[in-house]
Structures are given as structure tokens and as C-alpha cells.
Amino acid sequence: MKRLPGKRGEHHYDPHQVLYLIGNINYCYLYMVNGEVILSCRTLKWFADQWPCFLRVHKKALINQAYITFCKPAGNSTDTNYVVMADQTQFEIARRRVPAVLPVLSELRLVS
Template sequence: MSIINPALERPELIAYFLGANNYSWLHFRNGEKKLLSKPISYLEGRLPGFIRVHKTALVNPDYVKSLQRPLRQKMAGKIQLQSGETFPVSRRRWNQVVQSLGDHLAPIGNEEGLRASVHLDEAHPMGESGSLSYQATSLFLVTNDEQNAFLARQIIGKNWPEYRVETLAKSIHLPELLDELPESELPALVFLDARSDALERLHTLQRLKNNQRLCRVPVVLLALPTDKSVIEGYERQANSVVTMKEGDMSFSQVIDRICQFWLKVAELPAHC
């Protein structure tokens, strides 16, 4: 018997859906997930109260914790769920998401407050034409270890203050997120921590390297110290594979040393 109708009758138990071609993963609030034989567009029609934040993600607004405005013009925003998971909000859906979440988010709690948070920082450097003008100033780190993410932001903020650090717990949406950026705003470097969720990270790595626009972005794979991990990383065209044990206390120092090479020694590709 199909589980689709019983599941949709209790939307309060649902956290979000992730589309996968003609199928969708249903993620419940209790952590369970089920594969449904329906595309995400079908589920969007059945659950008009849910919010399509990206072409592959449909979320329950009651399960949203925060909404982060785009850090630069033409960048995607981010939405964080109560579980801590973060998804990109595509540029073309941003205003609709802001409007839909107006009554759900605290502490802002109203559309006007949310819209006020969308304005770009006045300190961004501007070209003569008034458009944003700068080279790659961001680094992306994918890790589900919040402590390591915090340590990485600290060390990069201290030693590489010209770079902004974006952290994600999941990499599944990273190719779509980066593909929405103009060439000039692609990151200087991407870290994929594959010591956990290795299959997801390797799949993301392969998708990045198979993308004609994104393949030039250097990707460093953090892997467990096994021959298999190293081989799989290079087979999927990682620019570097760095091995570390899970729980390694020198995480921030390793990140800094990698930055020393890629941001100071290596010649990075220019983004037009």
C-alpha cells in the first residue's frame, strides 16, 4: 500500500522533501526518511503550505529555524532547519520565500523585518559602473562537525581575513548553489570533509568536476587515512586529497596549511 497519502495527511510530522528526478526523499522530523515514487513538483501541489526553496528542496515552514540573506548580489541565500541542516535558497525564489516565511521566523516575525535584512552591505567594493567588482573572496567548507566548522572559521578569520567562510553540513546541493553564482563570485577553494558521509561527498566532488563552469574551482578532499579513500578521491578528480583521522584535534591547523598552499603558493584560475 502506498505511503504517500497517509504521509501527506500528517504534514506536521514532515521536515522536508528532497527531489531526485522522478522520485523524492521524504524526511520526517523524527529523522526517518522514505523514498516516494513522486516528483517534488507533485508534492508541492499537494502541500501548498510548504515552501519550494530550491528546485530540489521543499520544506515545512514550521520546521525552519533561520533565513540568511544572500551575502552578495546574485548569490543564493540560505535557510536553516531546526535540525541544523542548511539548504540554499535560489535567487529567483528568494522574495517568495521571504514572503512565505514572514509569519514563521523568530525573532523577526514579520515580512518587513525580513525584507530589511535582504539589503546588501554598503561596504562592498563597487566598480565605476556601480556593479560589484572583486575577485573570489569566499571559501566553502562542507563538514557535519560543528566544532570543526567553528575552528575553521576562527583560523581563517585570523590568518586569511580577506576570505569569507561558508559552511554547510551537507554537500548534496553544493553544485546547484555554486552554479547559480556568476563567474566572478565562485569560491577560491572548496573543502569536502569526506571522513563521514563519504559517498555523498564523493558524488558531489564528481558532479563539481563534471560541470563545465565549476570544474576549475579547486576542491580539497579531507579523507580517512586509507588507500581506498585516497584512490577514490583522485579518481573523482579532487585537486588534493588530505588524510586525517576522524576527531583529529589539529583540524584547524591542517585547514590553515592547506590555505597557505592554495591561496598563497598555487596559482588559482581567474574567474571572468
């Protein structure tokens, strides 16, 4: 019987190959650039601490800033802000996270 290198169930992902992560209780779905979806037993908070280049836009979503295509800002205070990713997936920016997220997006010149 062959022994697996490293701990069982432990995987190392290249953050540059991850488009975004979706949280589901204590698990995460990693959506990769090549279209693959991987289930991980880590939480979004763990990934957010490990990968500071990712942006938490919602309670259930952590996105890679490198793959943001554009931002659809709200027209007025009752509308919702959205971020559109490279694969055309839209993520709502949570109302309470807007003050932290929009300055980062304006630095990337995605919001005017």
C-alpha cells in the same frame, strides 16, 4: 494470503511530521521529524500541490515552514540566501525564487 488495505505502494504521510523533501528525478526523499527517511515515487511538484503549507526554495527542495529555524539573508547581491531547518540542515534559496520566498519568511518573522 492477506490483502493489503488500499492500493499497493500508496502511502499517506502526515505533512506535520515531515521536515523537508528532497527531489531526485521522479522520486522524493521525505525527511521525517523522528529522523526517518522515506523514499516516495511522487514528484516534488505533486507534494507541493498537495501540501500548500510547504515552501519550494530550490528546484530540488521543498520545506515545511513550521520547522524553519532561521534565515541567513545575503549580505550583498552576489551572496546566497540560506534557510536553516530544525535539524540544522541548510538549504540554499535559489536566485530566481528569492523574490517569492523572502516575503513568506518575513511574514514568519524569520527575516528582518
